[in-house]
Amino acid sequence: MPQLQARDVTVRFGGLLALDRVSLEVNQGEIVGLIGPNGAGKTTLFNCISRYYHPDEGSLVFEGHQLLQRRPHDIIGLGIARTFQNVELFKTMTTLQNMMVGLHCRTGSVWTNMLSFPSARRFEREAYVKACRVAEILGLSRVLDQVVSNLPFGYQKIIELGRALVSDPKLILLDEPAAGRNNQETKELAGLIRQIRNEFGITMLLVEHDMTLVMNICERIYVLDFGRNIAHGAPAEIQSNPAVIEAYLGEKNALAEA
Amino acid sequence: MIAQQMVSGLAAGSLYALTALGLVLIFKNTDVVNFAQGDFGMVAAFVALMAISQFKVPFVLATLVAIVTTAILAVVVDRLTIRPMKNASMLSLMIATLGVYMILHGVAGAIWGRDTKAFPSPLPSDPVSVNGVVIGQGHLWILAFGFIISAVLFVFFRYTTAGLAMRATAEDRMAARLMGVNVSRIFALTWGVSGALAAVAGILLAPLVYLSPNMMSDVLVKAYAAAVLGGFGSLPGAIVGGLFIGVAENLAGEFISTELRTTFAFVLIVVVLAVRPTGVFGRRIQAKV
Amino acid sequence: MTAFRLHHLLWLVPLLVVLVFLPSFTTTFITYLLSLICIYVIVALGINILTGYTGQMSVGHAGFLAIGAYTSARLITDLGAPFWVGMLVAGLASGIVGFLLGIPALRLSGAYLSTATLGFGLAVEQILQNMDSVSGGRAGLSVPKPSLAGFVLDDRSYFYFVLAVTIVMSLLALSILRSSVGRAFIALRDSEIAAQAMGISLARYKTLAFTMSAFYTGIAGALFASLVRFLAPENFNMWLSIDFLTMIVIGGLASVLGSVIGGIFMVTVPYVLGELQDLSFILMGAALLVVLLFMPGGISAFLSRLLDLVTGRTTAKDIEQHVAKPMGQLGRLPEQSQSANAPASGTDLLGVKES
Numbered sequence: 001m002p003q004l005q006a007r008d009v010t011v012r013f014g015g016l017l018a019l020d021r022v023s024l025e026v027n028q029g030e031i032v033g034l035i036g037p038n039g040a041g042k043t044t045l046f047n048c049i050s051r052y053y054h055p056d057e058g059s060l061v062f063e064g065h066q067l068l069q070r071r072p073h074d075i076i077g078l079g080i081a082r083t084f085q086n087v088e089l090f091k092t093m094t095t096l097q098n099m100m101v102g103l104h105c106r107t108g109s110v111w112t113n114m115l116s117f118p119s120a121r122r123f124e125r126e127a128y129v130k131a132c133r134v135a136e137i138l139g140l141s142r143v144l145d146q147v148v149s150n151l152p153f154g155y156q157k158i159i160e161l162g163r164a165l166v167s168d169p170k171l172i173l174l175d176e177p178a179a180g181r182n183n184q185e186t187k188e189l190a191g192l193i194r195q196i197r198n199e200f201g202i203t204m205l206l207v208e209h210d211m212t213l214v215m216n217i218c219e220r221i222y223v224l225d226f227g228r229n230i231a232h233g234a235p236a237e238i239q240s241n242p243a244v245i246e247a248y249l250g251e252k253n254a255l256a257e258a
Numbered sequence: 259m260i261a262q263q264m265v266s267g268l269a270a271g272s273l274y275a276l277t278a279l280g281l282v283l284i285f286k287n288t289d290v291v292n293f294a295q296g297d298f299g300m301v302a303a304f305v306a307l308m309a310i311s312q313f314k315v316p317f318v319l320a321t322l323v324a325i326v327t328t329a330i331l332a333v334v335v336d337r338l339t340i341r342p343m344k345n346a347s348m349l350s351l352m353i354a355t356l357g358v359y360m361i362l363h364g365v366a367g368a369i370w371g372r373d374t375k376a377f378p379s380p381l382p383s384d385p386v387s388v389n390g391v392v393i394g395q396g397h398l399w400i401l402a403f404g405f406i407i408s409a410v411l412f413v414f415f416r417y418t419t420a421g422l423a424m425r426a427t428a429e430d431r432m433a434a435r436l437m438g439v440n441v442s443r444i445f446a447l448t449w450g451v452s453g454a455l456a457a458v459a460g461i462l463l464a465p466l467v468y469l470s471p472n473m474m475s476d477v478l479v480k481a482y483a484a485a486v487l488g489g490f491g492s493l494p495g496a497i498v499g500g501l502f503i504g505v506a507e508n509l510a511g512e513f514i515s516t517e518l519r520t521t522f523a524f525v526l527i528v529v530v531l532a533v534r535p536t537g538v539f540g541r542r543i544q545a546k547v
Numbered sequence: 548m549t550a551f552r553l554h555h556l557l558w559l560v561p562l563l564v565v566l567v568f569l570p571s572f573t574t575t576f577i578t579y580l581l582s583l584i585c586i587y588v589i590v591a592l593g594i595n596i597l598t599g600y601t602g603q604m605s606v607g608h609a610g611f612l613a614i615g616a617y618t619s620a621r622l623i624t625d626l627g628a629p630f631w632v633g634m635l636v637a638g639l640a641s642g643i644v645g646f647l648l649g650i651p652a653l654r655l656s657g658a659y660l661s662t663a664t665l666g667f668g669l670a671v672e673q674i675l676q677n678m679d680s681v682s683g684g685r686a687g688l689s690v691p692k693p694s695l696a697g698f699v700l701d702d703r704s705y706f707y708f709v710l711a712v713t714i715v716m717s718l719l720a721l722s723i724l725r726s727s728v729g730r731a732f733i734a735l736r737d738s739e740i741a742a743q744a745m746g747i748s749l750a751r752y753k754t755l756a757f758t759m760s761a762f763y764t765g766i767a768g769a770l771f772a773s774l775v776r777f778l779a780p781e782n783f784n785m786w787l788s789i790d791f792l793t794m795i796v797i798g799g800l801a802s803v804l805g806s807v808i809g810g811i812f813m814v815t816v817p818y819v820l821g822e823l824q825d826l827s828f829i830l831m832g833a834a835l836l837v838v839l840l841f842m843p844g845g846i847s848a849f850l851s852r853l854l855d856l857v858t859g860r861t862t863a864k865d866i867e868q869h870v871a872k873p874m875g876q877l878g879r880l881p882e883q884s885q886s887a888n889a890p891a892s893g894t895d896l897l898g899v900k901e902s
Contacts, residue, residue: 356835521673
């Protein structure tokens with residue numbers, strides 16, 4: 001039984017079909033890629049999983065939980081964390097504070113926290129320690145006390161990943177993690193993503209335009225085009241799939257290079 | 259009796275609509291919720307009064323001077339306060355216009371004093387009777403001007419290059435810039451037109467009330483309600499919202515309680531917003547992530 | 548929000564000393580002003596929770612102050628309730644109204660929310676004007692001198708009582724806002740979508756912010772009623788709401804220290820200017836613009852930066868050191884994790900025990 005199962009997910013924006021009966025399965029511990037030209041509906045699918053959009057049809061099941069019956073803030077408690085394409089950090093907070101919010105889903109009741117009961121103080125200490133550990137792993141220790149809006153884009157993307165990690169997720173949705181990185185940095189990122197999966201057994205589902213990265217680390221790939229699922233399979237299959245090449249016409253070189 | 263309330267409601271509503279049009283125009287084009295909109299009208303009324311009583315300028319000319327002065331004032335306000343904070347949050351921008359509101363209020367009080375003044379109007383104001391409905395002529399003038407100005411705005415946005423450029427900027431600022439629209443000039447134009455609208459509202463209101471720095475407060479609040487009802491981003495919505503508020507508060511005043519008119523307007527907007535959080539004409543906005 | 552540093556609160560120590568001893572040397576009028584400052588500080592804390600921390604603009608907080616003031620005044624005059632009971636009930640009553648207003652406000656933002664709160668403030672004023680049974684009609688409503696445990700408080704003892712309440716409320720705010728609750732408020736302000744993705748319930752925390760904000764303002768209303776001892780609905784007008792908003796912007800949004808500074812500013816400046824009402828309007832408006840344009844974070848952030856500079860805790864060098872660093876070693880993992888076996892998914896991820 002797959003960990004995450006999307007079945008016939010359909011989203012309409014007015015007359016536009018953003019997602020047209022898209023189905024996808026992700027198994028525990030896999031690294032799965034979701035690719036497609038701009039506007040293919042990749043981020044829309046992420047937004048359905050994190051319940052920001054409500055699909056018109058279809059179902060989303062994560063470890064036996066019907067996601068469509070959950071509210072947006074319940075999703076992370078089930079073990080699904082995400083990052084955002086254009087970075088949605090809490091821009092006035094420091095790196096440390098951002099990452100501590102990652103543990104919010106494990107917080108006790110509002111009241112114990114407001115009146116800073118001992119349990120709340122213990123929780124704060126744990127959140128602090130945990131955020132520091134994650135920061136160490138991601139190489140963010142030096143910027144812990146920096147307000148994130150002052151940091152370069154590449155740092156912000158990694159902080160988002162850190163915030164997701166702090167929540168103890170089972171699955172992380174990564175939205176264009178390599179955006180704004182050069183080749184060398186992307187290579188390091190590939191190692192990092194693999195490391196996180198290997199060490200902690202966290203499943204990764206990533207949307208990415210950098211074909212080198214996708215072909216490198218993903219075990220399976222789904223391809224979307226105009227909201228439809230046009231192909232899925234191992235990287236080698238995808239690279240030689242005529243439908244995919246058709247969809248990427250003009251970007252053919254991107255596929256060949258990888 | 260009802261017909262009479264309807265007409266005076268429509269007249270009051272026209273003032274709300276004129277002020278709301280300026281609010282919506284600025285909001286659509288520059289993302290600023292302008293608290294100073296009402297006080298632009300107050301300044302215009304005082305400028306016109308000063309021109310008439312101190313410099314003995316004829317009424318029509320005084321009105322024109324007041325409108326132009328206010329339009330320039332609005333452009334200056336934009337240049338000095340709003341434009342320098344172009345990356346600020348909507349909250350900060352709103353608060354900045356609150357600062358402008360306070361300054362205009364204080365300056366008007368310092369120059370023209372806090373005691374109320376009567377405003378001379380050359381337009382006849384005796385009530386006329388149409389089919390047994392007695393209507394103040396002042397109300398009729400407001401209705402007539404409200405209608406004319408709406409028509410002019412419609413033509414402006416429909417058929418002139420500047421109007422089209424303004425609409426394009428409101429729709430998609432980046433795209434408009436790429437299409438060669440001078441966005442900075444459009445902002446200035448937006449504030450200028452909104453200032454002129456406020457000036458007309460202020461001068462139309464002036465003969466019916468006494469002039470004081472506070473004269474536009476009530477109109478501003480109702481204009482807000484009108485803009486919210488209309489969806490804060492829709493010009494026809496602002497007009498319909500303004501007329502609706504005007505009529506509704508007059509009818510509520512007639513049949514329920516005169517003193518609680520503002521309260522009814524508030525309850526009305528809360529009910530409407532509870533059902534449709536972006537107003538009757540408003541589009542649903544979903545942030546892109 | 549700049550990182551919180553304890554030494555930023557050092558400003559408050561001399562302030563407290565002055566506040567404690569000043570009434571012994573000055574006139575009752577100064578004592579009255581000091582009490583008023585404390586009350587404004589409580590209001591500033593309340594409105595800062597909603598507007599500064601959670602990012603929800605309110606132009607109607609005079610309405611909450613009125614609800615607090617009239618609730619307490621009525622309980623004292625009609626039911627003979629002890630003054631402190633009136634104060635607590637006033638806070639609760641205002642908090643409940645805040646909660647109720649918070650529900651429709653949940654779905655509103657920006658222009659819509661400010662209009663709704665503006666309407667709320669005006670509606671409260673208008674309803675009070677028309678409910679003679681509550682407001683005492685044209686005659687207004689007189690409130691007796693506050694008494695505590697059978698003793699009628701004179702101006703100076705009342706000031707100490709108000710000061711004590713202010714200190715308690717400030718510490719409470721500080722503790723709440725530095726907890727995960729405060730982080731949730733700021734998270735919602737900075738990015739609603741990311742906050743929800745991180746498990747923060749929009750409905751719960753926004754209504755909580757409204758309720759807390761109204762509770763604070765209601766307590767302040769009760770203290771205000773027993774200080775001025777005469778209430779008229781027109782004292783709770785739109786300008787008062789605007790003053791409240793102004794003072795937290797000038798003092799510092801999302802800052803407890805900023806609330807304190809804002810309260811002091813908003814009481815003293817109009818008092819110093821006295822009869823020069825127009826000048827006061829102009830100065831307040833200009834101060835708002837100056838802060839927005841040149842002093843992000845208000846006076847409190849300015850003072851904090853100044854203090855950092857004075858005490859040699861300048862962060863400029865640190866920033867350079869951290870930020871200018873190229874993105875070199877982001878992928879590097881520390882030694883100990885290289886050899887670790889992959890634990891089962893989701894459990895005890897980083898060796899920190901979950902509670």
